[in-house]
Amino acid sequence: MTGFRQSRWFALVWVVPAALVLAVAVVVVARWLREMPDVAAWVAQYPGQSTLPDGAPVGIPAWVGWQHFLNSFFLLLIVRTGWQLRTQKRPTVFWTRKNDGLIRTKNPPTRLTLTSWFHLSLDAVWVLNGVVFVVLLFATGQWVRLVPTHWDVIPNAISAGLQYASLEWPVENSWVNYNALQLLTYFVTVFIAAPLAIVTGLRLSPLWSARFRRFDRIVPFAVTKKVHFWVMLWFVGFTIVHVFLVFTTGALRNLSHMYASSEDAGWLGFAIFCVSLVVMIVAWVAARPSVLKAIASLGGTVISRER
Template sequence: MSTPTKKPGSATGKRSRLYWGVPAVLVALVLVVLLAKWMTGLPAVASFLADYPGHSELPEGAPVGFPAWLAWQHFLNGFFLLLIIRTGWQVRTSTRPSGHWTRNNNGLIKTKNAPTKITLELWLHLTLDALWVLNGLVFAILLFASGQWMRIVPTSWDVIPNALSAALQYASLNWPTDNGWVNYNALQLLTYFATVFIAAPLAFISGIRTSSAWPKKATALSKAYPIELARAIHFPVMIYFVAFIVVHVFLVLATGALRNLNHMYGGSDDAGWFGFWVFLASVAAMVAAWFLARPLFLRPIASLMGKVSR
């Protein structure tokens, strides 16, 4: 009796890659730490770290601390982003949709052609996208109106060597001094800038190109911005957001969890427990939304905006 041949890409192959991939990543991380420790021990590198401690000076008049609106924006952004990543992955990998949704053609916006039928998963993804973009617009307005933009927008070229200094300190496990209540380190500043002003807009412009909202008769525009390019951008941006969330949460918890959580959720620069409990409530809301985002609960909501079919 012959043994069946394992096909490439099978479940066994995936488990094998995972089995060897995790140790390989751990070994690579250890090597990075050892290399960084060796480098920071060199006189030239030590002098560089002394000249550039890891943070740039903020412009005069930069605000200190975090207003209450930023806590709400932070929660809503994380809430929508988590569900967007989940539904985006479902849209990408689902082979059997749980239902379909068709927009009503008797509302404020009417079209001559029949409305496009999309899966229920895609409807939820697009709905969350719209809410996330709306929240982002409110965030941007408040960010510039309050002066909080000065905390995440580079205003001096020394942010580059300071970011390199902060990266070396993180890699050597001799982490830079954390004082996010007053000023982020340069690596944090550049990361937040890239997330807010580069990754988020890229997610929007690539997402709308691949959605049913893109005008089908815009031939010249579609040719100038092909859907293949949008897809090549959209998935890597999702991977970036996943990596950002993982690293961001890890550093928040590893560099003084209570103080950091009070910064964002408690509105104070102390190590009390109020921010932790607010954060815990926000996590509970995210977990509840994750499990409630099922066809049983989605169909009644989707039917308010269109026709739902199984």
């Protein structure tokens, strides 16, 4: 018993019950508020959806589905490698870029741990995917579904939050328009959290950290590291809530919208989603040191040392 009290899991003895009590209290208060006539009238005035501009596109095109999968795929491995970097004690495998003349710098190549190499490689393709996404977003007019364009997004977001908290969730057709709370959450994720992850990641990267030391007085390294970690927690929390709501607010319909680019609540979207899960599981299992060393050696020198 003494050993359990000293373990990191002992905190869950009181954290989990406290979280459950807090959740019940939130639901009770939200339902009480919604029974008040003034609040009920306010919710009726602001049902949870912000007004879209005239001519806003309807539907979710196929490229959004592909971007959604790629973004999920890369983020899964980025979070994994990021956590490994944070908890890694003493790395044993290192990678150094080959000086093959394609990239010439005055400074010698920086030696990276194998985990850092994989993390930065994933970051690069994730950023590239994000650039393609943003370009297509504005080129096709889909940006109006993710960027607030009317002041009523604030009261509608509060209304949607109250509806979620009362367990009488807002009913919207995501094929046409997300509810205001979804819109704000997606906006923060795409246009605030992602750029923050990129900027802080560059500052923390061994490849760039020396060049950004002049900014230490403005934004200290320790502060940047904390911001990068909290951004990671945002992505993890966003993903958990997002997946939970997808499956509890009409799984077949939601998956059909995103994965099959169809308004019908058929099984095709669910089937494609299952395939995407298999791909991510295979990638997770395959991302072992022996495989990573073979891939990393194609563009650099991999060396190992004993602990």
